[in-house]
Structure formats: C-alpha cells, structure tokens
Amino acid sequence: MTATLKDVAVLAGVSRSAVSRTFTTGASVSDQTRRKVMEAADALGYRPSVFASSLTTRRTRLIGLVSDNFRNPIFLEVFDQFTRAIQSAGYRPLLVNLGDAEPNTDPVEMLRSYSVDGIIIASSTLSPDLVVSFAKSQIPTVHTFGRYSSAPKVDTLAVNNEHCGALAAQALLDRGYTRIAFLGGPAAATSTQDRQAGFAAVAQAVSGVETSVSHASAYSFAAGREEMQRLIGADQPLAQGYFCGDDVLSVGAMSALQDAGLKVPNDVGIVGFNDMAMASWQNISLTTVHQPLEEIIGASVERLLELLDGQDIAPQARLFEGRLVERST
C-alpha cells in the first residue's frame, strides 16, 4: 500500500541508498539528488518506517512508560507531563498499564519484544521484585517515585518522602497540636513508610506529643474515608491533626469528618500530600505537601536520555525537596 523506499528510488531515478541518505541527517547527498528524492517522496507520500530502520540502527525511539496507578488524579498530571517530556525529546511513549487482568504476559518481556529504547516506571507502589526484573532486562530503566537507596539497583528519582513527612509533622506541631497522627496509604508502599518515618522522627523529638499511625488500604478517596470513619468510631479519641499520605486520602478523610459533624480545620486539621491540581480548588483548599512533579519528571526523562547514549553508567538515586503549601485545612 504505502510507498516504500524502493518506490521512491525508482521514481526519482536513483539508488535506494540515495533515498535512505536523504532521510538520514548528516549523510552525504548532493543537493540535486536530494531535491529529486524529495519530489518523488512527496508525490508518493513516502514516510520512512521507523521499525525497518530500527533493525539496523537498533533504535526505535520508543520508551515504555509503565505504571500501575490509573486511579489517583495526580497521575493524570504525571502522564501529561511524562508524555510531553518524552515527545519533545523526540521519543514516543508506549504506555503500559500494569493494573491489568492480564498477568500472563510479563511486561518486561513485552517491552523487550517491542524493542523499546528505554523504560520509565512511574509508581511508588510497585513491588521491588518487579522493578528489579525491569532493571535486569538490559534496557535502560528509570524508576520515578521509587524509594531512595544509597546503592540503588535502578536509577531512582523521587521526592524526599522522609523530609516531606517531617515537614508535615512540623506544620501540625506549629499549630500547637499535641496529638497528631499519620494516616498513610498501604503499609507496603515504600512512599508511605518513608513519609511515616520522617513524620515520626519529628514528632518524637518533641516531648509531650502523642502520635498515632494508621493505614488506608489504598491511595484512594474511598480508602481514606473508610479509615477515617473507622478512627471516628474507635475507642481512641481523634488526633488534633492528621497527615494523610496522599491528597485523595485527605479528601476522603475530610468527607468522613464532615459527615460526623466535625469541622476542618477547627476540630481536626488535615495535611495532604502531592498538591494535586484539585487541592487548590477553592472548595477543597487542602493544605498539603507539594511535590515538585514537573522537576522530577523532567529530570527523569533527562536521566533516561543520558542512559540511552552513555553506556554502563552506574545507577544513581536522586531526591527532590517537597514544600508545604498552607491552605485552609
């Protein structure tokens, strides 16, 4: 159907090499043949096939963008920014949704068979085993939102979760609260563990402060609401302020508090995490820890590009600083 290099060559009256070279920047072609080739190509609507050329060049300019989080609104921002960054670097994102009922196909193998040049894992909830299996694929891989390690197996970029936890604890303490709590996401998520650690460290450093901890079953509105309902119904009195491990958790918790007739922040204070777009909506106006998403994502793509041409660079981990955004909760 579609015109091939050969067709163009015939029409232009030149060799196939000549055509190939006109479409390869930096190749040696005279202006004259280039012009002839271009004319023929236009006439036929010719487009070089990326995959045919990838066979010899060994580059598809495809990047596997892997995630298991398609529920949390922050991830729409994540996908938006990743796809833009990838595209403007001249690459294309092959999106892989791991939250799939298709566990029979190994995502790593799948990406290998598509010859992606690189892989970006965008998730803080993925099992480390899976991440390692990506790393072992021989394909340059970057793990965004992964856990920091001084000797990482994979390049990792993330916000400094511990510091963010500390920030949140401090914010609650600054309000004069003496009973504060951490309401995390799934206990298995490394991001939750680290935020909790930072939170606890600050809280325990000041005497006379009681802290408690609980976990929602997922990073979701429903889970946050449920957990807060449980806390409300429990024997223990509520804390004066909660640091929720995610903005949607916060909104869920606030919904439960509201239903119980409790006012935020008068009765209970809430600090969220992420600063998703919705957090700034005036009728939500969530106080939250801002994660420098754009910076993290930009750096992730940049790092992956480095990995793509440089070879055998040792994996490194980078941490970015969050900051508190005070709003009304």
Place this chain on the structure above:
Amino acid sequence: MTATLKDVAVLAGVSRSAVSRTFTTGASVSDQTRRKVMEAADALGYRPSVFASSLTTRRTRLIGLVSDNFRNPIFLEVFDQFTRAIQSAGYRPLLVNLGDAEPNTDPVEMLRSYSVDGIIIASSTLSPDLVVSFAKSQIPTVHTFGRYSSAPKVDTLAVNNEHCGALAAQALLDRGYTRIAFLGGPAAATSTQDRQAGFAAVAQAVSGVETSVSHASAYSFAAGREEMQRLIGADQPLAQGYFCGDDVLSVGAMSALQDAGLKVPNDVGIVGFNDMAMASWQNISLTTVHQPLEEIIGASVERLLELLDGQDIAPQARLFEGRLVERST
C-alpha cells in the same frame, strides 16, 4: 546483544524457519523440535522482535491512542480503560499527547512512520480537520467522543449528547424550576453544542420557562468557577438551576456559588455531566448525567478490531444513552 532467531536455531540445531514456526501459533512443528527450540530459546532468553516480524506480517499490534485532554480527571478513567481494553485485546497503546508544544511534527505522519495498526482518537474538542486528516491516513481510525453524523467520515462512538442535554433539562424542570440555564464548555466543542441543543429543545417545549446560555472557556474547574462568578456579578439574576457541560465545570461553578454564600441545591441547583469518579465522593455528591464510559470505550476498541481485519468497512457512527444520576446538587 540479545539473542536472535538465528542464535536459537544454531543452538537448537534446526533451521531458522523451525524457530520462527515454534513462535507462530498454528504453524506446523513437531513436538520434538518445538521442545528443542524452546529449550534453546529459554537458555538464550530469546524474544521474537515484533518489529522484525511486522516487516512481513504487516502488523505491529500497536494502536495510536491520541488525545488532547490531559487535564480533566475523567480522562484518567478514559486512559485507564482504553489501555486495559487495548492490552487485553493483545495490542499496545502508543500514547500521543496533542497538547504538546511540538506542532512541527504531524501526528498522523508520526503514527504512519511507527506503522501503528490502528488509531483511536479520544477527544471531543479536537478540530474536525485534524480528525479528517487522521481518517485520510489509510490507517483504520475510530473517533471516540466525536460528533455523531449520519454520514460520518470516521467511525464515531459517543454518548448521545443531545439526549443527555434533554435529560438534564428535564431533571431541572422536574424540580419545578422555571428559570434554567446551560453552562457549557468552549462554544466550539461539538459536545457542548449538542448538549445545548438537546437542553434547549426540552426547555423550549414547555411554556413559561426561561432559559439562558453561557460558555466557560475550557472544560476545567477554573473556567467553570470564573464563568459562574461572572454570572453572579452580572445584572441578570441567576437561574434556579444550571446544567453544566462537564463535572469539573460543575465543581468550579459550585465553588463560586459557595463563595457567594449561595447554597447548592437550595439556592441554585446543579446538574453536571460525565459522572466522573469524584462526582460520587460524598462531599461533592454531584447530580450528573452519567456517560457509559466503559461501554463506549469497550465498543470503540471492539470496533477498531473489526476494522483491522475486515477491510473497507464503511464508517459508522454509534450513539450511547446517558442516564441521570440524582445525588445532592
């Protein structure tokens, strides 16, 4: 680097064809050679390259998933469902973010050069010209959320926007309101035009009902809030009930009303559109027109698959029925 078919053939002591055939379902290979091949393949970690084979099979099992909407939370649900549906059909989504500052590369040409088997356009705000240029690409294309036409140029699947508008109008009338209004998205969006038409038709059919119309500049919280603020500040009195062309618009409008000291639904009623996940959050609890997203997306992918093997099927347009979800606004 990675093992190729030839390597496997050598190790297994068979011809390259034999290896190829073991990895092609339905090809004729004896159990014995299949076993030998599999062993060798496992030993070498061999994976057939999709692109090498696509050269002869002319199938990449890649589907271009094109959108320009990476801001509206409903689209996270859209991407989630599309990627799952595409994946479970054995295809892979190549995501194209049109909201890109990279207008130099024609997305159609780009998808051609990646030899995608098919294209899904997921947008109700794309210019018809662009949609047509996709259709002319010779690549099977489906336009989800596009405008219905009795003689479509591209396969189109969407909710029946007119009917949804009618539903919303009826819901407001049923409350006894006599001054109702349509607060649409961008006036240029076909989805808004159709919802408005259906809304107006119902409203005008009953005498003594005043209707008015205005448009937000985008399908976004900020735009909805701004437009509602404008309406509040205008000379005209507010309507008793508003049908907003999108849930995020509704939430924005509600935020403006709340700031003005107006209660929803006591002072002003709101009906949204889409029934995004957030609409059911208890502290939002938006009355809205539910769009059968899963059904539409499932049908879109199914239709594209039909287009992929069947040839020269005439484009058709399909409409799906929305339904009103009464909640608290």
Place this chain on the structure above:
DNA sequence: ATCTCGGTTGCAACCGGTTGCAATTTTCTG
C-alpha cells in the same frame, strides 16, 4: 595533461524475522 583529493553514488550484504515451495519424513490405508 596528470595526479590528488574530497564529496557523491551504487552495490551488495545485512538487520531479525516470515513464508511459499519442494523435498523429506511420518502416518494412514488397504
């Protein structure tokens, strides 16, 4: 007029697979 030299060009092999065809082996029939 001859020699050099840098730029341009085509040939042919190769990238990693698939597939029609003919040869070979296996299985089935009578």
Place this chain on the structure above:
DNA sequence: CAGAAAATTGCAACCGGTTGCAACCGAGAT
C-alpha cells in the same frame, strides 16, 4: 508391506531500510 496422504522441515527470497566499501566524479594542484 506397498502406496498415498498428511505432516514436518529447510531453502531461499523477501519485508523496508542502513551502511561499509569501492568506484566514480569534478576541481584544484603540480
């Protein structure tokens, strides 16, 4: 057990490009 049909196998050509190499070209140097 012979003969025929069916299943399996390898050869070689091809898919749409790229690229090393050698041949070629024209212009400037000698």
